Amino acid sequence: MKKKNWNGFLIAGCVLTGVLVALMLLGKFWTPWSPTAMDAKAMYQPPSLTHLFGTDKFGRDIFSRVMQGGGTTLTIALATIAIGAALGTLVGAVTGYFGGIVDDALMRLNDALTAFPSILLALLIISLVGPGKYNVVLALGIVFIPSFARVMRTQFASLRDVNYIISARLMGAGQLRIMTVHMLPNTMRTLLPALTIGFNNAVLAEASMSYLGIGVTPPDASLGNMLRDAQSALGRAPWYAILTGVMIALLVFGVGLIGEGLQKRDQEVD
Amino acid sequence: MNYVIRRILMLLLTMLIVSFLTFLAFELVSGDVAQTKLGTEGTPEQVAALRHELGLDQPFLLRYGQWLGGFFTGDLGVSYYNPQPMWELIGPKLGVTLILAAISFLLITLISIPLGLLSYRLAGSPLDGLRTAFNQLCMAVPPFFIGILFSWFFGITLKLFIPEGFPSSIRANPGEAMTQLFFAAVCLSIPRIAMTVRMMRSTVIGEMQKAYVRTAISRGNDRRGVLLRHVLKNSLTGTVTFLAQTLAELIGGSIVVEQVFGIPGLGRFLVAEIRALDYPVVQTIVVILAFWVVLAGTVADLINQRIDPRLRLGGAK
Numbered sequence: 001m002k003k004k005n006w007n008g009f010l011i012a013g014c015v016l017t018g019v020l021v022a023l024m025l026l027g028k029f030w031t032p033w034s035p036t037a038m039d040a041k042a043m044y045q046p047p048s049l050t051h052l053f054g055t056d057k058f059g060r061d062i063f064s065r066v067m068q069g070g071g072t073t074l075t076i077a078l079a080t081i082a083i084g085a086a087l088g089t090l091v092g093a094v095t096g097y098f099g100g101i102v103d104d105a106l107m108r109l110n111d112a113l114t115a116f117p118s119i120l121l122a123l124l125i126i127s128l129v130g131p132g133k134y135n136v137v138l139a140l141g142i143v144f145i146p147s148f149a150r151v152m153r154t155q156f157a158s159l160r161d162v163n164y165i166i167s168a169r170l171m172g173a174g175q176l177r178i179m180t181v182h183m184l185p186n187t188m189r190t191l192l193p194a195l196t197i198g199f200n201n202a203v204l205a206e207a208s209m210s211y212l213g214i215g216v217t218p219p220d221a222s223l224g225n226m227l228r229d230a231q232s233a234l235g236r237a238p239w240y241a242i243l244t245g246v247m248i249a250l251l252v253f254g255v256g257l258i259g260e261g262l263q264k265r266d267q268e269v270d
Numbered sequence: 271m272n273y274v275i276r277r278i279l280m281l282l283l284t285m286l287i288v289s290f291l292t293f294l295a296f297e298l299v300s301g302d303v304a305q306t307k308l309g310t311e312g313t314p315e316q317v318a319a320l321r322h323e324l325g326l327d328q329p330f331l332l333r334y335g336q337w338l339g340g341f342f343t344g345d346l347g348v349s350y351y352n353p354q355p356m357w358e359l360i361g362p363k364l365g366v367t368l369i370l371a372a373i374s375f376l377l378i379t380l381i382s383i384p385l386g387l388l389s390y391r392l393a394g395s396p397l398d399g400l401r402t403a404f405n406q407l408c409m410a411v412p413p414f415f416i417g418i419l420f421s422w423f424f425g426i427t428l429k430l431f432i433p434e435g436f437p438s439s440i441r442a443n444p445g446e447a448m449t450q451l452f453f454a455a456v457c458l459s460i461p462r463i464a465m466t467v468r469m470m471r472s473t474v475i476g477e478m479q480k481a482y483v484r485t486a487i488s489r490g491n492d493r494r495g496v497l498l499r500h501v502l503k504n505s506l507t508g509t510v511t512f513l514a515q516t517l518a519e520l521i522g523g524s525i526v527v528e529q530v531f532g533i534p535g536l537g538r539f540l541v542a543e544i545r546a547l548d549y550p551v552v553q554t555i556v557v558i559l560a561f562w563v564v565l566a567g568t569v570a571d572l573i574n575q576r577i578d579p580r581l582r583l584g585g586a587k
């Protein structure tokens with residue numbers, strides 16, 4: 001059957017995510033205004049052509065801060081998902097492929113870890129290591145391992161006795177080669193949508209933690225701690241909170257559409 | 271062995287592991303509490319005396335056993351900063367959080383099950399794509415951002431409640447308190463409703479393709495009847511499991527949403543105590559919340575086992 005590579009969700013998701021990611025990456029090098037420049041004469045300006053998203057209580061340009069803060073949020077989410085997916089895949093591959101007592105022990109530990117709601121586990125780790133952007137990556141990275149491990153374990157276990165794996169084994173391929181060259185590519189169909197969901201959970205978790213004041217802390221800006229700041233000015237400058245929050249929602253929405261599109265594409269192939 | 275007994279034993283085992291992990295984590299990080307409490311002023315003798323008084327000179331496993339024993343007999347230990355019994359500190363806050371979770375859970379169950387069944391009927395129609403996109407959008411908006419929007423719109427603009435003006439206790443001003451709890455519950459529910467609808471929709475679509483549905487329809491039953499009488503029942507076990515996870519996630523979500531509305535619940539207290547580095551309190555709250563999650567999962571399994579005879583006979587998965 002002919003494989004249909006693109007669908008509406010995938011296109012819309014990629015365009016939306018692409019624009020936002022480009023904006024946030026650009027924010028690492030250039031912003032229309034300096035994100036930290038204060039201007040006492042331009043406090044709480046509503047959105048205009050000079051200040052696209054208006055200004056905050058120090059007269060700082062919110063659009064520039066969103067570009068930069070978004071960059072922080074994006075980097076944290078990507079780093080988190082890299083740690084979670086890499087280690088989770090490793091654990092899942094080992095337990096799923098070999099099974100046995102290691103499998104049982106690790107899966108019991110996994111069950112215990114999933115007993116903590118993810119934000120609670122992240123808060124627990126933060127309370128142990130302290131706030132800051134690197135600790136947020138560490139905490140969330142650890143939090144995301146169990147879910148990836150579970151998903152990947154099922155995949156590797158189901159591939160263990162498939163014919164082409166058996167024949168690879170008969171031809172003398174080593175365990176490592178079987179797992180990386182023969183099995184891993186065949187798990188992509190599950191891994192890719194899991195990555196989009198994980199990315200979104202990471203963005204939301206980072207935003208929540210920074211909003212609570214125990215994630216990314218000032219002077220670093222992230223979309224979460226900007227919302228914290230914005231809430232205190234809700235009466236005077238509602239656009240600050242609304243536009244910042246909309247950026248988070250759009251980023252998650254875009255990646256969610258990509259995930260939806262990936263799943264739809266696979267369903268159509270079947 | 272009887273399934274119920276086995277499940278309860280497993281519950282106790284998981285609780286044991288969870289509490290042990292938490293105790294271990296705090297043990298590793300809190301360092302020498304006696305030294306911290308006395309500061310640099312304390313002489314080695316004073317530190318040793320306090321360590322003895324707090325029982326810190328006992329072996330680790332013994333202290334874990336004592337703490338766990340205390341946990342179930344109501345002796346939760348003492349906060350570093352507040353001499354009140356811990357239960358008096360935590361109890362009322364736990365109550366507020368439970369009310370919030372209960373309202374959200376009610377909203378989610380009452381809205382998402384009918385919507386899930388309805389959304390099946392859209393499958394294949396041109397509106398379906400739009401519905402999927404809307405569903406994704408609802409999942410994308412963080413609950414605390416919906417909360418901020420609500421504070422602005424319903425609080426500041428429409429003046430239905432006072433933003434961050436939660437009464438000191440629910441009894442002091444029940445009307446205001448319940449209004450705020452209701453709006454907070456709506457914020458918590460929206461993404462979760464979207465997720466439940468999505469899950470139910472795919473389950474129902476999967477069930478509708480099965481042979482028994484085709485048989486039922488070929489025997490002259492109408493689709494609607496089959497959907498309500500057969501398919502709903504068969505989709506129920508998955509839904510119950512999902513709702514149990516929801517109950518768990520609500521606790522996580524309420525940590526953040528309580529902050530938005532300034533609701534004096536367990537989550538907000540937890541965040542404050544984390545920032546104050548009050549480890550005994552944090553440890554207790556974490557364990558209470560984790561027990562809650564494990565318990566929800568167990569109850570879901572037991573309910574599923576009651577409604578689905580296949581699970582009772584230990585046959586098909």
